[in-house]
Amino acid sequence: MAGNFGLLEALGLGEREIVTFVGAGGKTSALICLARELMDAGKRAVVAPTTKMLLSQLRQLNEPVIAAATDDLTQAVGARLEKENIVTCGRAVNGEGKVMGLNAADVRALAALDADYVLLEGDGAAGALLKVPAEHEPVVPPDTTLVVTVAGLRALGRPLAPPFVHRFQQAAALLDRTVGSTVTAEDMAVLLLHPRGGRKGVPEAARWTVLLNGAEDYELLRQARDIAARIIEGGGARVIVGAVATPAPVRQVIVREGGTVGIVVLAAGAGERFGGGKQLLLLAGRPMVRRVVDITLAAAEGEVVVVLGHEAGKVAAALAGLPVNLVYNPNYRLGLSTSLQAGLTALGPECRAALFVLADQPGITPAVINKLIGAYRQGDKKIIVPVYRGRRGNPVLLDRALWPQVMALQGDVGGREIIRACPFEVQEVEVDCPGILRDIDTPADYRAWLKKEDKNPLF
DSSP, X not given: OTTOOOHHHHTTOOSSEEEEEEESSSHHHXXXXXHHHHHHTTOOEEEEESSOEEHHHHTTTSOXXXXXXXXXXXXXXXXXXXXXXXXXXXXXXOTTSEEEOOOHHHHHHHHTSSOSEEEEEOOOOTTOSEEOOOTTOOOOOTTOSEEEEEEEGGGTTSBSSTTTEETHHHHHHHHTOOTTOBOOHHHHHHHHHSTTTTTTTOOTTSEEEEEXXXXXXXXXXXXXXXXXXXXXXXXXOEEEEEOTTSSOOEEEEEOSOOOSEEEEEEEOOOOTTTTSOGGGOEETTEEHHHHHHHHHHHHOSSOEEEEEBTXXXXXXXXXXXXXXXXXXXXXXXXXXXXXXXXXXXXXXXXXXXXXXXXXXXXXXXXXXXXXXXXXXXXXXXXXXXXXXXXXXXXXXXXXXXXXXXXXXXXXXXXXXXXXXXXXXXXXXXXXXXXXXXXOOOSHHHHHHHHHSOOSOTTO
C-alpha cells in the first residue's frame, strides 16, 4: 500500500481514534483494509466486534485473543500489543463460529492501552449490499470518535428485497416504497441520511462518514457522485467512494458541494521528465500541489476536485485540511486522458463546465481563474482558453456539452484534441499572467523558478 491512496488518508484520522464501522456491502472488508493500512504505516491498532462476528473474518488479520465473559481481555490484548502492531480480539466463540462482541467498558479499557486506534465492527448484514438497522443495532460505543456507514453500490438497480437488502421491510417503510421495487440512488441517499438508517446510533460528539463501496466502473462512480451530493446537501460532512477489495480501495473523497463551474486539478502524473515526485516539490515552504490548490480555492466558489495517481497517499497528505474533493485515478499510467475522465466523473451533476488546472503550473493566479470563469458565464462559447502576449496556455475550461468527447479520448492526450476538433467554440481571454505558459517539467525548470523573484507573495 505504500504510496497508494487508502482509507487511512481518506478518513482523515487523527491520533488515538475509536472507529466503528456499520452498514453493509463491504463493512468487514473496509475494516480489514484499514487495519492492514495501519499495519503498513507502522501504527498499532486493536480490532474487535461489538456484536457477533465470524471468527474466520477476524482471522484474516491474525489469530484473535478470545476471552471468556468474566476474563480480563485487556491484559491479554496488552501483552500481544507488545509483540504485534495489530491485535484482534473478542469474547467467547459460540456454536456458530462467531465471536461475541465487546461492551462499552471493554472498548474504553482497550482504548487506554498503548495503541493508536481501536477499530470496531458494530453490526451485521448477512452478506447484503444495503441495510437498515434493527431496534437493537448498531452497537456503537459512546466513546467512538468516528462512525463509518458502509453501503454497496451494487445494490443500485436491484430489488428492495433479499439477498440485496438486509431488514428490507424496515427499509421499505422508511422509503414509503413497496418491497421488491428497484433501489435507486435517491433511495440509497435517503436510507443513509435517515436517523433510523445510516445515521442511527452515531454519538453526538462523533464524526460521521459514508463509504459507498464497489465503485469499479465509471457508471457506478457517476451514481456514487449523485448519492454523495445528496448526502453532503443533507448535512453529511464526508463521503468516500471506494472499492475496498481492490488494490485501489479509495476512488473519491467528497467533502464539498459543487457549483456551476467545477475546477479539476490534475495531479496524477509520475513526472517522469523530472524524475518523479514533482507535485511535492517545495515552493516557499509548501508542496507545489498545495500551492496550486490554494490558488484555486482562493478563486473558486464551488467544487475543487484534485485527481491523484502517482504517490497518491503522499499528495493527499500534502493537501490535508483543505476543503477539496479527491479522486484517485488507478489508470493514470495510461495517459492524461484517463485523469481528465476521472476528474469529470468526480464532478457533481450541477456542474455546467469544468476548468482543468495543471498541478505543475504554480504561476497561475486566482485572477486568471476568475477571469476565465467570468468569460464563460458572460459568453456563449464552450471552450475558454487564456492568452498571454498572443500565446495560448492553461488552464482550459470545457462546457459539459463537450464532456462526451473527453470521455472518448484515449492515451496521453488532453484538451488540445478537443480544441482542435471544435475551433469555432473557442473564446480566447487575454490575461496578464505569464504563469499560464510556464510549468515545471524538469529539474532545470525548478531551479529557474527558485531563482526568479516571486511576484505573487500571497501564494
